Amino acid sequence: MAETLTITRLGARGDGIAEGPHGPVYVPFALPGEVVTAEVDGERGRLVSVETASADRQAAECPLFGHCGGCAAQHVAPQLYGAWKRDIVVQALAHAGIETDVSPLVDAHGAGRRRVTFHARLIEGKAAVGFMAARSHALVPIAQCPVLAPGLAAAPDKARALAALILPRGKPLDIQATETLGGLDMDIRGLGKADDRLRMTLVEAARTLDLARLSLHGEILIERRPPAATMGPAAVVPPPGGFLQATAAGEEALAALVTEACAGARHVADLFAGCGPFALRLARQAKVHAVENGAEALAALQRAARNTQGLKPLTTEVRDLFRRPLLPLELDRFDAVVLDPPRAGAEAQARQIALSKVPLAISVSCDPGTFARDARILVEAGMQLTRVVPVDQFRYTHHVEVVGVFTRPAKHKNKGKGGRP
Numbered sequence: 001m002a003e004t005l006t007i008t009r010l011g012a013r014g015d016g017i018a019e020g021p022h023g024p025v026y027v028p029f030a031l032p033g034e035v036v037t038a039e040v041d042g043e044r045g046r047l048v049s050v051e052t053a054s055a056d057r058q059a060a061e062c063p064l065f066g067h068c069g070g071c072a073a074q075h076v077a078p079q080l081y082g083a084w085k086r087d088i089v090v091q092a093l094a095h096a097g098i099e100t101d102v103s104p105l106v107d108a109h110g111a112g113r114r115r116v117t118f119h120a121r122l123i124e125g126k127a128a129v130g131f132m133a134a135r136s137h138a139l140v141p142i143a144q145c146p147v148l149a150p151g152l153a154a155a156p157d158k159a160r161a162l163a164a165l166i167l168p169r170g171k172p173l174d175i176q177a178t179e180t181l182g183g184l185d186m187d188i189r190g191l192g193k194a195d196d197r198l199r200m201t202l203v204e205a206a207r208t209l210d211l212a213r214l215s216l217h218g219e220i221l222i223e224r225r226p227p228a229a230t231m232g233p234a235a236v237v238p239p240p241g242g243f244l245q246a247t248a249a250g251e252e253a254l255a256a257l258v259t260e261a262c263a264g265a266r267h268v269a270d271l272f273a274g275c276g277p278f279a280l281r282l283a284r285q286a287k288v289h290a291v292e293n294g295a296e297a298l299a300a301l302q303r304a305a306r307n308t309q310g311l312k313p314l315t316t317e318v319r320d321l322f323r324r325p326l327l328p329l330e331l332d333r334f335d336a337v338v339l340d341p342p343r344a345g346a347e348a349q350a351r352q353i354a355l356s357k358v359p360l361a362i363s364v365s366c367d368p369g370t371f372a373r374d375a376r377i378l379v380e381a382g383m384q385l386t387r388v389v390p391v392d393q394f395r396y397t398h399h400v401e402v403v404g405v406f407t408r409p410a411k412h413k414n415k416g417k418g419g420r421p
């Protein structure tokens with residue numbers, strides 16, 4: 001049923017929210033202050049027309065905006081956009097009972113996303129690559145995408161060429177493309193086992209498409225040039241499909257906040273270290289112990305460290321930090337601990353840091369909710385959240401990174417009320 005709604009706020013996923021008689025109605029692509037006509041079905045509203053437009057509305061950059069599910073907020077002008085993303089962090093902390101200053105949003109889009117995963121399907125017998133439509137399993141084929149770094153401009157075409165070789169076998173695919181110093185690094189998933197003939201065909205295609213590396217489910221088929229990424233003083237070749245921060249500018253911004261917070265620390269633990277964007281930069285100023293459950297990522301980190309001059313000692317440890325977090329006795333040898341867990345957060349590790357005497361913890365997170373949950377554990381143990389910086393490397397999406405700096409005041413050092421929850 002079409003209704004006239006007045007939008008009062010932006011939700012955490014970028015939907016405009018109107019207060020309806022039966023509760024909130026979420027209207028994608030509507031902005032606070034706007035009067036809109038929407039088809040309403042329960043708490044969902046489909047925007048039909050904007051009757052009174054907000055001054056914060058801007059023209060979308062991409063003709064597929066609103067159709068492709070990759071972006072939620074191209075229509076939001078910069079000032080409101082920055083306030084909205086910062087507020088996602090403020091609200092997550094408030095929900096965990098933490099009131100603190102949150103810095104303005106740091107724009108870390110830089111040259112754009114350096115890594116993308118395309119979905120590939122046969123559409124009317126032809127290979128198509130693209131992103132999923134919003135709240136749907138339909139593929140939106142794309143030829144280019146404005147949020148990608150220039151080095152990925154040819155990636156949709158190259159992904160389509162690879163998909164055309166495989167899709168007639170029937171399975172939908174995911175094809176990840178990463179911009180590297182050696183050119184495109186591509187990893188194909190969803191295919192299952194490939195016979196020798198298909199492997200040879202793909203190797204030949206990697207040559208024709210001039211890829212740096214091509215892998216299947218993380219297994220390298222051919223590496224023609226090292227698919228390296230610069231990480232501070234080092235060049236790292238991450239394992240196929242391994243984690244990389246979404247933009248180079250994002251990695252720089254997060255690493256700058258981490259290294260600044262660790263200034264003066266002589267021995268640092270980098271937990272959930274990946275292939276070392278923080279460890280390799282920190283090792284210019286401190287001894288570093290990098291811990292992570294991905295053995296290949298740590299091997300890449302070690303290789304890069306060995307090839308880099310002027311680093312302080314850097315050790316690594318393969319360890320599942322959900323099941324076996326570092327314990328207080330292990331933590332107490334460090335002047336600072338950096339944590340950068342996956343979305344699930346680092347609850348078990350935060351509980352051990354709470355019990356330890358470590359004076360400084362820097363939490364980097366891609367999920368404000370689990371960040372706030374873990375922050376509460378540290379704050380309840382007497383640590384102070386002295387700095388919170390939201391960082392935006394997923395432009396136009398609802399995703400936001402957070403860096404939080406926690407210090408342990410001398411008087412709370414592992415004793416007194418709240419020292420041991």
Ligand SMILES: C[S@@+](CC[C@H](N)C(=O)[O-])C[C@H]1O[C@@H](n2cnc3c(N)ncnc32)[C@H](O)[C@@H]1O
Pocket residue numbers: 243244245272273274275276277278291292293294297319320321322323340341342366
């Ligand atoms: C958000 S990434 C951060 C990686 C790195 N700090 C970076 O900036 O590139 C999270 C990392 O945690 C690792 N990880 C996931 N689950 C883990 C676990 N249970 N124990 C240890 N590391 C884990 C992943 O392999 C990944 O490298």
